[in-house]
Amino acid sequence: MLELQNVSVIIDNKKILDNINLKFDETKFYCITGPNGSGKSTLAKVIMGIIKPTKGKIIYNGIDITKKDINKRAQIGISFAFQQPITFKGITVFDLLNFASEKILSKKEACLILSKVGLCALEYIDRVVDNSLSGGELKRIEIASIIARNPKVAIFDEPEAGIDLWSFQNLNNIFKDLEKNNQGITIVISHQERILQIADEIILLNDGIVVKKGNINDVVDLIDNKKCCKQVNYE
Amino acid sequence: MNKTEEMLKFIDASDYQKSDAYNIRSNGKLVDRKVSPYINIETKNDKNGINVYIKDDTKFGIVHIPVIITKSGLKDVVYNDFYIGKNANVIILAGCGIHNDLHKDSEHDGIHRFFLSENAKVKYVEKHYGEGKGSGKKTLNPVTEIYMKPNSSMTIDSSQFKGVDDTLRVTKAYLDNNTTLTINEKIFTNNSQNAKSEFLVELNGENASTKITSRSIATEDSYQEFKSNIIGNNKCYAHVSCDAIIKDNGKVLAIPEIFAKNVDANLIHEASIGKIAGDQLIKLMTLGLSKKEAEEAIIKGFLK
Ligand SMILES: Nc1ncnc2c1ncn2[C@@H]1O[C@H](COP(=O)(O)OP(=O)(O)OP(=O)(O)O)[C@@H](O)[C@H]1O
Ligand SMILES: [Mg+2]
Numbered sequence: 001m002l003e004l005q006n007v008s009v010i011i012d013n014k015k016i017l018d019n020i021n022l023k024f025d026e027t028k029f030y031c032i033t034g035p036n037g038s039g040k041s042t043l044a045k046v047i048m049g050i051i052k053p054t055k056g057k058i059i060y061n062g063i064d065i066t067k068k069d070i071n072k073r074a075q076i077g078i079s080f081a082f083q084q085p086i087t088f089k090g091i092t093v094f095d096l097l098n099f100a101s102e103k104i105l106s107k108k109e110a111c112l113i114l115s116k117v118g119l120c121a122l123e124y125i126d127r128v129v130d131n132s133l134s135g136g137e138l139k140r141i142e143i144a145s146i147i148a149r150n151p152k153v154a155i156f157d158e159p160e161a162g163i164d165l166w167s168f169q170n171l172n173n174i175f176k177d178l179e180k181n182n183q184g185i186t187i188v189i190s191h192q193e194r195i196l197q198i199a200d201e202i203i204l205l206n207d208g209i210v211v212k213k214g215n216i217n218d219v220v221d222l223i224d225n226k227k228c229c230k231q232v233n234y235e
Numbered sequence: 236m237n238k239t240e241e242m243l244k245f246i247d248a249s250d251y252q253k254s255d256a257y258n259i260r261s262n263g264k265l266v267d268r269k270v271s272p273y274i275n276i277e278t279k280n281d282k283n284g285i286n287v288y289i290k291d292d293t294k295f296g297i298v299h300i301p302v303i304i305t306k307s308g309l310k311d312v313v314y315n316d317f318y319i320g321k322n323a324n325v326i327i328l329a330g331c332g333i334h335n336d337l338h339k340d341s342e343h344d345g346i347h348r349f350f351l352s353e354n355a356k357v358k359y360v361e362k363h364y365g366e367g368k369g370s371g372k373k374t375l376n377p378v379t380e381i382y383m384k385p386n387s388s389m390t391i392d393s394s395q396f397k398g399v400d401d402t403l404r405v406t407k408a409y410l411d412n413n414t415t416l417t418i419n420e421k422i423f424t425n426n427s428q429n430a431k432s433e434f435l436v437e438l439n440g441e442n443a444s445t446k447i448t449s450r451s452i453a454t455e456d457s458y459q460e461f462k463s464n465i466i467g468n469n470k471c472y473a474h475v476s477c478d479a480i481i482k483d484n485g486k487v488l489a490i491p492e493i494f495a496k497n498v499d500a501n502l503i504h505e506a507s508i509g510k511i512a513g514d515q516l517i518k519l520m521t522l523g524l525s526k527k528e529a530e531e532a533i534i535k536g537f538l539k
Contacts, residue, residue, distance in 0.1 A: 050517055070520040071529075079521065086518040089450075089478070090536030099532065100522045145522065 001025055002047070002153055002185055007056035009042055009208075016042050018208040020056070024153070029179055030187045031196050033219070034205035040189045041083055043205070044155045047187075048080040049073045060153070077152030077184070081159060085142040087130045093141055094125045100148035110148075116174060117144045118167045135162040143174065152184040160192050172198055238305045238334055239266075246330030246362040248301035254328070257299040258285055263311045274298055274325075284314035284346075287327075291320035291352070302331045307371050308339030316348045319355040319387075326358045331375055333399070335367035342374040349380065351387035351414075359391045365398030374401040381408040381416065385440060388415040395430065396423045396538070404432045410471075412440035420449040421538050424457035424485070431460040438471035438500070447475045452534055453485030464492040467500025477506040480537060 002024040009017040017039050024030055032040050045051040047058060049070040057066045065073060088096075097110045105113075111121030117140040127133060129141060139162050146154055160171055172195070179186045188195055196202055196216050204212040204219045212219050239261050243249050251257045256274035259267040263283075270276050273293040277286045287298060304311060319325065335341045351357060365373035381389060395402060408416050416436065424430050436445050445465065453459045465473045479487040491504040511533050519529035 048521055050521070070517060071523055071525050074521050074523040082518065086514050088515055088533065088536055090539040091532065092536075095532075095536065096522075099519060099524060102523075149522065 001061065003059040004047070005057040005059065007046060007053045007058065009039075009046060009051060010054040016208050017046065017053070020208075020210055022203065022210065022213075024185045024187065026185055027179060027183055028185060028200045029175060029198065030185070030201050030203060031199035032187060032189045032203045032205060033191060033196060034211070038205040039208040040205055041157055042208075044080055044157050044187070044189060047153070047155060048078060050080075074149070079146050079149045079151035079154055081142045081146045081154075081156045083157035083161070083189070085129075085138040087138070088128070089130060091129050092126050093129055093144075096129055096141065096145055097148045100145040102150070105148070113144050113148050114141075116147055116170075117141070118170055119144070136164065139163055143171075147174065147178070150182060151178070152182055153187070154178050154182075154184060155187045155189075157189045158191070159188060160190060160195065168194065239303050242303045242305065242332030242334055242364070243301055245364040245366070246301055246332045248299060248328065248330055248362075251299040251301060251328075254297040254299040256287075256296070258287075259301055259303075260311075260313065261303045262306045262309060263304075271296070279314060282314050283312060284316070287315065287317045289317070289319045289323045289325050289355075291322060293320060293323040293325060296323070296325040297328070298325060299328045301329065302343055302345065304331070304333045304335075304341050304343055307335050307337030307341055307369060310340075310342045310344075312344045312346070314346045314348075317350065317357075319349065319351045319357055321352040322354045323352070324356040326360070328360050330360075330362035330364070331377075332363075333365040333367070333373040333375070335365070335369050335371045335373050337367075337369040338371045339369075340372040340374065342372075342376070344376040344378070346378045347380070349382065349389065351381070351383045351389060353384045353386055355384070355387045357387075357389045359389065361391070361393040363393075363395035363399055363402070365400065367398075372400045373398060375399050376403045377405075379404075379406045381406070383408065383410045383414040383416065385412040385414065387411075388417075390417040390419075392419045394421040394538075396421070397425075399430070400426075400428050402430045402432075404430075405435075406433070407435045408445070409437050410440055410443035410445065413442045414440060414444070416445040418445070418447045420447075420451075422449070422451040422459060423534075423538060424451075424453050424459055425455045426457060427455070428457040429459075430457070432462070434463040434465070434475075436464070436473065437466045437468065438473060439468045440471070441469050442471065443469060444472040445474070447473075449477045450479075450537055451477075451487065452480045452482065452538065453487050454482040456484045458486045458488075460488045460490070461506075462490045462492070463504065465494065465502055465504075467493075467495045467497055467502050469497050470499035471497070471501070473500075473502045475504045477508075479508040480511055480534070481508060482510065
């Protein structure tokens with residue numbers, strides 16, 4: 001179980017996250033949603049250790065990991081797919097998947113992972129992870145790097161952004177697979193109704209506060225525009 | 236393995252004997268040479284060095300000309316000229332390894348001139364390496380001059396990764412119609428090394444083009460300088476990019492100069508210098524790498 005206790009993040013006197021209390025259970029699929037700037041990515045980065053909370057604790061399987069570095073959290077099974085994938089100079093897709101994987105991957109194994117995210121593997125495996133790849137391609141490679149880790153806690157930050165509808169169903173299968181195979185926790189940040197629909201629990205954030213937890217019916221009324229969840233009505 | 240063989244290995248020249256032609260120079264003297272019906276190598280009469288003649292229409296020839304210095308205090312200056320025939324296509328592998336265990340300074344200055352005939356195609360690969368525990372400096376000052384006739388093309392890959400205390404690398408090129416010159420340079424410096432690189436490219440012919448890419452990493456107390464001067468005298472294209480990572484106390488100075496003297500000249504210079512990008516480090520750390528491992532991976536990729 002992953003637990004956030006009274007987590008606050010304050011940057012330049014601005015409360016980005018305000019006293020967040022959440023529990024995530026194994027074998028469950030969570031969806032975090034909320035308007036732009038509500039603190040979703042910040043929350044994910046706090047779990048990964050990229051941002052250290054100003055206040056509060058993060059407990060994973062009974063251990064306080066609040067002070068653990070990013071790579072130490074990665075080693076205990078936490079992983080995070082960036083909203084904006086990072087590009088490199090000279091590091092190839094194959095290199096990246098190999099860094100991600102615990103064991104040394106053969107080209108064949110790496111290709112298999114790429115095909116899961118719908119990329120024709122041989123065309124991409126030796127490409128450099130830079131801006132010569134399209135936005136959607138980079139996004140898929142980012143997701144592939146998480147699959148290669150076999151994580152126990154997988155966090156995806158708007159994974160569907162920039163991915164064509166045609167591949168969308170595959171994406172949902174990837175989340176389901178990860179959750180089943182690893183008996184782990186899957187957390188997806190999303191505005192997409194079709195992702196919200198498959199979630200076991202939806203967490204609605206606004207202004208750094210958890211407004212609501214529940215299933216799609218519980219949160220749907222709070223969301224003005226169902227398609228993109230841009231507006232939240234609550235008193 | 237003796238010292239010479241070991242140094243050959245460091246500049247990737249171990250299997251020189253497989254080449255069509257070669258010339259091995261060690262401590263200022265010729266130690267081995269092979270020529271082929273298409274490739275001739277002759278010792279110069281008036282000064283140190285060789286003339287390499289590639290016959291017209293030579294297809295896929297490989298020439299190896301490594302230089303090794305293992306004697307402390309030796310200053311070796313050589314003049315090598317390459318005459319590339321029409322339609323010839325060759326790979327020329329050069330490099331210099333210096334081993335200096337003593338306190339005297341060792342230096343190798345190679346002055347290479349390339350004369351490319353019409354339609355000639357050359358790939359020139361140069362590796363530099365220095366080592367040794369002595370206080371004696373290891374200095375390399377290569378000069379490369381390139382004269383390109385119409386429709387010829389040349390690619391230069393040069394790298395210097397370790398152990399050379401002082402380098403001044405000068406490259407000058409004169410391009411005629413429809414010629415292409417591509418230069419990829421990679422430099423890694425540490426300690427208090429100095430590496431300077433200067434390019435002068437004159438695009439004289441119509442549709443002459445050049446692409447120069449420099450990737451360098453300056454660590455510890457080292458200093459690097461990148462100077463380029465591109466002159467467009469015709470309808471031509473140039474793209475120069477200098478990309479440097481600095482670490483510790485490393486310093487990098489980039490001086491771009493592009494001079495368009497023709498309204499159809501299209502000249503671009505990009506330069507960026509900075510430390511390793513924080514978000515790249517963070518991404519690799521989220522994949523389980525320590526900060527140090529992540530840095531090494533980024534540097535390795537950058538210089539690949
Ligand atoms: N380092 C920072 N300095 C200042 N403000 C920051 C910083 N990081 C985040 N913020 C602010 O915190 C708020 C939450 O940002 P966050 O990226 O978590 O939002 P989000 O919910 O992921 O939004 P989106 O849907 O657009 O991705 C924003 O208003 C943002 O501008
Ligand atoms: Mg976000």
